[in-house]
Amino acid sequence: MATAGIEEALVYHTAARDAHPPLGNSLLIEEIKDCQGLSPVWVILPNHTGEMPPPGQLLGEMKARGIQAVRMYPGRAHHSFSLADWCAGELLSALDTARVPLILDTEIVSWEEVFSLLKSYPCLPLIMANCSYRHNRFLYPLFKRFQNLYVETSRFMGGGTIEDVVAHFGPHPLLFGTNMPQYTGTAAVALLTYADIDAEDKQAIAGDNLRRLLGEMWP
Amino acid sequence: MSEYFDRIQAGLPLDDVEIIDLHAHLGPYFNMHIPAGDPGRMVRIMDLCGIDKTVLSPNLAGASDLVLANTMMLEAVASYCGRLYGACSVNGNYPELSLDELDRCFQEPRVVMIKVHPAVTKCRLDDRRMNRIYEFASKRGLLILVHTWHDNDPYGNQDIFASVAKARPDIRWIMGHSGGPFGSVHAMELARDLPNIYLDITLSMCPARQIEFFVMELGSERVLFGTDNPFIDPRPQIGRVGLARISHQDRVNIFGANARRMIHFE
Numbered sequence: 001m002a003t004a005g006i007e008e009a010l011v012y013h014t015a016a017r018d019a020h021p022p023l024g025n026s027l028l029i030e031e032i033k034d035c036q037g038l039s040p041v042w043v044i045l046p047n048h049t050g051e052m053p054p055p056g057q058l059l060g061e062m063k064a065r066g067i068q069a070v071r072m073y074p075g076r077a078h079h080s081f082s083l084a085d086w087c088a089g090e091l092l093s094a095l096d097t098a099r100v101p102l103i104l105d106t107e108i109v110s111w112e113e114v115f116s117l118l119k120s121y122p123c124l125p126l127i128m129a130n131c132s133y134r135h136n137r138f139l140y141p142l143f144k145r146f147q148n149l150y151v152e153t154s155r156f157m158g159g160g161t162i163e164d165v166v167a168h169f170g171p172h173p174l175l176f177g178t179n180m181p182q183y184t185g186t187a188a189v190a191l192l193t194y195a196d197i198d199a200e201d202k203q204a205i206a207g208d209n210l211r212r213l214l215g216e217m218w219p
Numbered sequence: 220m221s222e223y224f225d226r227i228q229a230g231l232p233l234d235d236v237e238i239i240d241l242h243a244h245l246g247p248y249f250n251m252h253i254p255a256g257d258p259g260r261m262v263r264i265m266d267l268c269g270i271d272k273t274v275l276s277p278n279l280a281g282a283s284d285l286v287l288a289n290t291m292m293l294e295a296v297a298s299y300c301g302r303l304y305g306a307c308s309v310n311g312n313y314p315e316l317s318l319d320e321l322d323r324c325f326q327e328p329r330v331v332m333i334k335v336h337p338a339v340t341k342c343r344l345d346d347r348r349m350n351r352i353y354e355f356a357s358k359r360g361l362l363i364l365v366h367t368w369h370d371n372d373p374y375g376n377q378d379i380f381a382s383v384a385k386a387r388p389d390i391r392w393i394m395g396h397s398g399g400p401f402g403s404v405h406a407m408e409l410a411r412d413l414p415n416i417y418l419d420i421t422l423s424m425c426p427a428r429q430i431e432f433f434v435m436e437l438g439s440e441r442v443l444f445g446t447d448n449p450f451i452d453p454r455p456q457i458g459r460v461g462l463a464r465i466s467h468q469d470r471v472n473i474f475g476a477n478a479r480r481m482i483h484f485e
């Protein structure tokens with residue numbers, strides 16, 4: 001982070017993604033407790049199998065531990081649950097009420113699922129991770145329609161895309177992201193620092209937009 | 220901390236080092252929206268970050284119209300003398316047409332390379348129909364940039380690329396994308412064995428410390444700056460090289476000195 005000039009980051013534990021969410025979530029809290037600038041993100045599941053507490057209890061624990069956002073990995077190839085109402089509805093409603101940002105990986109959810117989530121949960125800040133230079137045609141109609149859709153910028157690198165999104169929709173949908181430590185943060189930083197947009201808009205994307213979202217949690 | 224840290228943080232162009240982008244494109248493509256795909260906006264973005272020269276081949280060359288693509292390239296090169304240079308696209312499925320295109324394009328002295336995309340053209344890099352194209356490159360001492368990926372691509376994966384580079388030591392070969400985000404180790408191993416292979420850094424998924432790894436294992440003299448502009452915005456690649464934990468001389472080599480040593484830019 002220092003090499004790239006990044007001061008703060010939301011982080012999750014890969015064991016929560018690749019092994020078991022409760023295990024990775026508890027490891028995360030332990031591993032970053034002395035790391036200045038790192039804030040925790042939990043990976044969560046619907047509670048039907050008893051692997052996680054019911055939504056009310058889960059959100060209480062999250063608030064107490066300072067969890068800043070959550071990630072979910074639906075689908076048979078990942079955590080084997082559905083985002084549909086019959087499976088994740090209760091959990092998503094709780095996140096919507098608490099305005100806890102939900103981060104989803106573009107590579108593992110369909111755009112129809114994204115549309116459905118945005119429509120069903122208008123107060124849920126939905127952050128799409130891993131959007132690439134091939135996703136503008138899906139994103140632009142959603143940006144037009146929904147104010148609760150955000151894109152993190154780690155792979156959002158189409159030529160001139162930052163300027164184009166800001167010109168059409170303002171800086172509000174964009175949140176700085178790196179996907180460190182898998183990717184380098186140095187590329188993501190230069191994408192933003194060299195953007196041909198106002199300094200105020202750069203600052204919004206660099207951190208202010210996310211800070212505002214986090215400040216709106218737990219209304 | 221890099222000597223360019225403050226300038227990159229401030230969004231100021233790197234103007235004390237020559238930056239030459241050897242892997243770029245131009246114009247629209249079927250499966251994506253490219254906001255800054257025209258030559259004017261490409262040059263504007265080059266100015267913002269300090270890229271001096273860009274060698275480009277239009278996006279539609281591989282899968283669509285080779286002649287139209289090369290014509291677009293020639294028009295762009297003519298419009299931005301000294302900033303935009305050309306890579307002539309070829310397609311082994313059309314060997315006669317490709318040779319005609321080489322003859323046509325290389326009448327323009329600012330066309331400086333050949334671009335081959337085996338995965339899109341669906342013609343293997345070692346297809347015998349490519350041989351006369353390679354003869355053309357050899358006679359003129361041209362570099363050939365090849366799209367490669369670390370996968371089972373039957374047309375031009377890293378191993379096919381290396382076998383052709385081994386069979387044609389008279390040509391300098393650029394391993395486009397160095398095989399992609401999971402191809403770094405294999406790319407380095409192949410380049411270490413074959414001195415006529417050069418590694419291209421162009422990627423949208425930029426592995427942490429990849430630049431440092433290439434420099435440490437191979438040296439900076441065979442690592443080349445590329446961006447995929449305008450498929451991919453070129454500015455992140457400035458950050459990757461400009462902020463990498465390498466020496467100033469290594470940075471200078473990658474940014475442009477290596478390209479300058481191999482290519483005569485009119």
